[in-house]
Amino acid sequence: MSSRREDKRKRIIDAAVDVFADKGFFQAKVSEIAEAAGVADGTIYLYFKSKDDLLISLFREKMNEILQRFSAIRDEGSPEQQLRRYIAEHLAFVAEKPKLMQVLTVEIRQSPRFMKEATPQAFGRYLAVLAGIIDRGQASGAFRKNLDPVLISRALFGLIDEISLSFVLSNENEWARRDSTEVANQLADFILRGIAS
Amino acid sequence: MSSRREDKRKRIIDAAVDVFADKGFFQAKVSEIAEAAGVADGTIYLYFKSKDDLLISLFREKMNEILQRFSAIRDEGSPEQQLRRYIAEHLAFVAEKPKLMQVLTVEIRQSPRFMKEATPQAFGRYLAVLAGIIDRGQASGAFRKNLDPVLISRALFGLIDEISLSFVLSNENEWARRDSTEVANQLADFILRGIAS
Amino acid sequence: MSSRREDKRKRIIDAAVDVFADKGFFQAKVSEIAEAAGVADGTIYLYFKSKDDLLISLFREKMNEILQRFSAIRDEGSPEQQLRRYIAEHLAFVAEKPKLMQVLTVEIRQSPRFMKEATPQAFGRYLAVLAGIIDRGQASGAFRKNLDPVLISRALFGLIDEISLSFVLSNENEWARRDSTEVANQLADFILRGIAS
Amino acid sequence: MSSRREDKRKRIIDAAVDVFADKGFFQAKVSEIAEAAGVADGTIYLYFKSKDDLLISLFREKMNEILQRFSAIRDEGSPEQQLRRYIAEHLAFVAEKPKLMQVLTVEIRQSPRFMKEATPQAFGRYLAVLAGIIDRGQASGAFRKNLDPVLISRALFGLIDEISLSFVLSNENEWARRDSTEVANQLADFILRGIAS
DNA sequence: GATGAATGAGTCTTCATTCAT
DNA sequence: GATGAATGAAGACTCATTCAT
Numbered sequence: 001m002s003s004r005r006e007d008k009r010k011r012i013i014d015a016a017v018d019v020f021a022d023k024g025f026f027q028a029k030v031s032e033i034a035e036a037a038g039v040a041d042g043t044i045y046l047y048f049k050s051k052d053d054l055l056i057s058l059f060r061e062k063m064n065e066i067l068q069r070f071s072a073i074r075d076e077g078s079p080e081q082q083l084r085r086y087i088a089e090h091l092a093f094v095a096e097k098p099k100l101m102q103v104l105t106v107e108i109r110q111s112p113r114f115m116k117e118a119t120p121q122a123f124g125r126y127l128a129v130l131a132g133i134i135d136r137g138q139a140s141g142a143f144r145k146n147l148d149p150v151l152i153s154r155a156l157f158g159l160i161d162e163i164s165l166s167f168v169l170s171n172e173n174e175w176a177r178r179d180s181t182e183v184a185n186q187l188a189d190f191i192l193r194g195i196a197s
Numbered sequence: 198m199s200s201r202r203e204d205k206r207k208r209i210i211d212a213a214v215d216v217f218a219d220k221g222f223f224q225a226k227v228s229e230i231a232e233a234a235g236v237a238d239g240t241i242y243l244y245f246k247s248k249d250d251l252l253i254s255l256f257r258e259k260m261n262e263i264l265q266r267f268s269a270i271r272d273e274g275s276p277e278q279q280l281r282r283y284i285a286e287h288l289a290f291v292a293e294k295p296k297l298m299q300v301l302t303v304e305i306r307q308s309p310r311f312m313k314e315a316t317p318q319a320f321g322r323y324l325a326v327l328a329g330i331i332d333r334g335q336a337s338g339a340f341r342k343n344l345d346p347v348l349i350s351r352a353l354f355g356l357i358d359e360i361s362l363s364f365v366l367s368n369e370n371e372w373a374r375r376d377s378t379e380v381a382n383q384l385a386d387f388i389l390r391g392i393a394s
Numbered sequence: 395m396s397s398r399r400e401d402k403r404k405r406i407i408d409a410a411v412d413v414f415a416d417k418g419f420f421q422a423k424v425s426e427i428a429e430a431a432g433v434a435d436g437t438i439y440l441y442f443k444s445k446d447d448l449l450i451s452l453f454r455e456k457m458n459e460i461l462q463r464f465s466a467i468r469d470e471g472s473p474e475q476q477l478r479r480y481i482a483e484h485l486a487f488v489a490e491k492p493k494l495m496q497v498l499t500v501e502i503r504q505s506p507r508f509m510k511e512a513t514p515q516a517f518g519r520y521l522a523v524l525a526g527i528i529d530r531g532q533a534s535g536a537f538r539k540n541l542d543p544v545l546i547s548r549a550l551f552g553l554i555d556e557i558s559l560s561f562v563l564s565n566e567n568e569w570a571r572r573d574s575t576e577v578a579n580q581l582a583d584f585i586l587r588g589i590a591s
Numbered sequence: 592m593s594s595r596r597e598d599k600r601k602r603i604i605d606a607a608v609d610v611f612a613d614k615g616f617f618q619a620k621v622s623e624i625a626e627a628a629g630v631a632d633g634t635i636y637l638y639f640k641s642k643d644d645l646l647i648s649l650f651r652e653k654m655n656e657i658l659q660r661f662s663a664i665r666d667e668g669s670p671e672q673q674l675r676r677y678i679a680e681h682l683a684f685v686a687e688k689p690k691l692m693q694v695l696t697v698e699i700r701q702s703p704r705f706m707k708e709a710t711p712q713a714f715g716r717y718l719a720v721l722a723g724i725i726d727r728g729q730a731s732g733a734f735r736k737n738l739d740p741v742l743i744s745r746a747l748f749g750l751i752d753e754i755s756l757s758f759v760l761s762n763e764n765e766w767a768r769r770d771s772t773e774v775a776n777q778l779a780d781f782i783l784r785g786i787a788s
Numbered sequence: 789g790a791t792g793a794a795t796g797a798g799t800c801t802t803c804a805t806t807c808a809t
Numbered sequence: 810g811a812t813g814a815a816t817g818a819a820g821a822c823t824c825a826t827t828c829a830t
Contacts, residue, residue: 027223433811435804634794
């Protein structure tokens with residue numbers, strides 16, 4: 001049955017997220033992933049060509065899910081509201097699935113190869129959501145026009161990503177227990193002031 | 198002669214920066230570093246306990262050099278000027294030593310182990326420079342007081358770091374050829390607006 | 395229906411001949427053979443105990459077919475004529491079914507295990523046809539008696555086999571395009587002179 | 592010291608000859624060869640790029656040694672004497688180093704890849720010695736001219752090789768204990784009759 | 789101190805074989 | 810009988826580290 005097959009593939013990807021997040025890509029053993037997924041080592045190779053392919057596939061698929069979630073943002077509210085929602089969604093997602101976020105933002109960077117082969121497309125689309133918000137904000141006069149949308153969207157991504165990272169990596173971090181909504185608001189205030197016209 | 202010894206140690210660290218930046222930590226071979234440094238494989242183990250130790254030592258030492266450069270910032274000018282200078286220095290440094298920057302920001306993240314063992318101290322001190330500027334700005338009334346200095350300094354670091362990263366990783370990036378001064382100014386404008394009271 | 399079963403078994407053996415000839419026994423995958431035969435991987439194990447068993451069964455069965463073809467030789471003509479016919483038949487067979495010949499002479503040698511378990515019997519019978527011709531030739535006075543029939547039959551087999559091999563393995567060999575009849579005649583002339591009394 | 596290095600390389604090759612002869616190329620484990628050579632597994636890879644490379648290097652080097660031994664034949668005596676000596680040398684060599692002979696004639700054939708990459712050159716030179724003897728014999732009028740030297744040299748090689756093989760593979764073969772000189776004489780008688788004019 | 793040959797633990801990947809459907 | 814997804818044992822190869830010179 002097809003659902004059986006998809007089920008097993010999903011279990012492997014989910015196991016890979018956990019193990020990659022815990023050990024890092026290069027230190028993660030395929031056999032650990034297999035064990036975590038409850039399948040035999042060889043089974044992984046029925047679904048993925050290699051350990052590399054597993055990471056890349058994982059990235060593509062999870063990134064697509066996230067993109068769908070985020071692409072809905074553009075459809076409602078003012079640019080300011082969209083930006084707030086983007087930040088809130090991102091931080092909520094991090095709070096919700098910290099391991100996935102770590103793999104998507106940290107482990108994937110490990111090899112320039114992944115950065116070149118797999119990420120530009122998906123990562124670029126993720127950035128494009130942000131750049132789109134800024135574009136529309138500039139067009140509507142809500143945001144200053146003398147800021148480069150590409151530069152600023154990348155800067156904002158870095159800002160949000162770093163905060164996400166500190167959530168993800170710090171177990172007993174000083175703000176780890178803060179409500180992500182509060183953090184999101186504070187960041188949004190800061191950013192909106194920075195780009196408001 | 199002590200200078201001889203220091204010379205060889207330095208050559209190994211510089212070679213490691215190059216190789217780690219090019220290949221990534223886990224894919225870099227000790228023998229490649231040895232070759233790039235012009236020493237025998239075994240010689241590296243006279244100066245560093247292990248490959249891990251080489252990365253950590255590299256990080257600590259280079260970070261200290263950078264910190265000295267940045268800690269001078271606090272001594273002159275207004276918080277706004279200090280923040281501008283901080284950003285400018287960071288981007289100038291990236292333009293100057295992109296490989297070192299890549300190792301310090303990307304490779305070092307590879308393993309949570311490094312994040313936990315070696316970086317918090319040095320990295321924390323680097324962030325502290327930024328947090329100090331914000332603190333003093335809030336104290337002097339130049340910056341808004343309802344922003345958490347720790348959160349904002351981390352956010353600003355992420356922002357600057359991401360832009361640095363895009364410089365480092367992109368060979369034909371759209372803004373790769375821009376003058377780093379111009380970028381620094383634009384970022385500073387954005388940030389200062391965001392935190393100005 | 396029994397013929398159905400036999401049909402599938404035959405298809406597997408024929409596919410195995412092709413794949414073993416192309417890839418060699420150890421590099422041939424059971425799944426390739428299954429695909430070439432148009433059956434599922436598991437089906438092969440309904441007809442053969444193992445990959446080894448497939449090779450051995452293939453050898454035995456094909457060898458028996460060949461032996462029937464060759465054993466008819468002993469029934470007609472003089473020893474000289476029989477020897478000529480033996481050589482001609484062998485080379486004609488090679489020209490006709492080069493892949494089968496390659497499996498029977500090259501792949502089967504790969505493992506001493508096959509040489510010990512499966513081939514001696516069948517191979518011995520094949521040699522026996524040759525030895526029988528020589529025996530009868532010596533008895534009739536046509537062939538010299540101071541040649542050991544076992545040694546000479548083996549020598550002749552090697553001679554013919556090597557020429558066969560060069561046919562099988564060489565695509566653009568210098569004599570690959572020659573008529574096998576011509577080659578057979580030349581070899582027969584040489585051999586008959588060598589053993590004639 | 593260079594002799595140390597060469598010594599270790601030689602030990603590996605000699606161990607490989609033993610193991611390849613006993614188990615066959617594909618069933619021989621690199622670790623077995625290492626153990627037989629008294630070195631660590633990894634050491635083999637300091638001298639050879641891969642298991643394949645080990646077999647090919649072994650073949651090339653041993654073949655060259657043999658060729659030097661055989662190429663001396665052409666310098667003395669009549670073609671008949673040369674042919675006798677060639678056969679005698681070949682069989683003596685087989686009796687002396689049966690495992691090496693098995694690797695050189697049986698194992699090397701396993702993969703068409705080896706046949707194409709490594710052997711044609713060396714094998715061709717070996718055959719050329721034989722073809723040269725026949726050529727000179729035909730030129731001097733000692734051998735019949737209506738036999739193709741290339742065909743006949745290949746046929747003779749097959750003949751001699753098969754007898755060698757039966758020596759090599761049969762432990763309790765009926766003629767295994769015979770004096771190789773006697774066998775060589777009998778074969779030489781047969782062959783010389785066959786090609787004498 | 790310096791060397792670099794040697795080590796051998798560690799792991800990805802393959803593929804013959806099995807068995808639930 | 811037939812299937813083919815799943816299994817997991819097996820092995821080539823890498824490379825950080827050591828140590829005799």
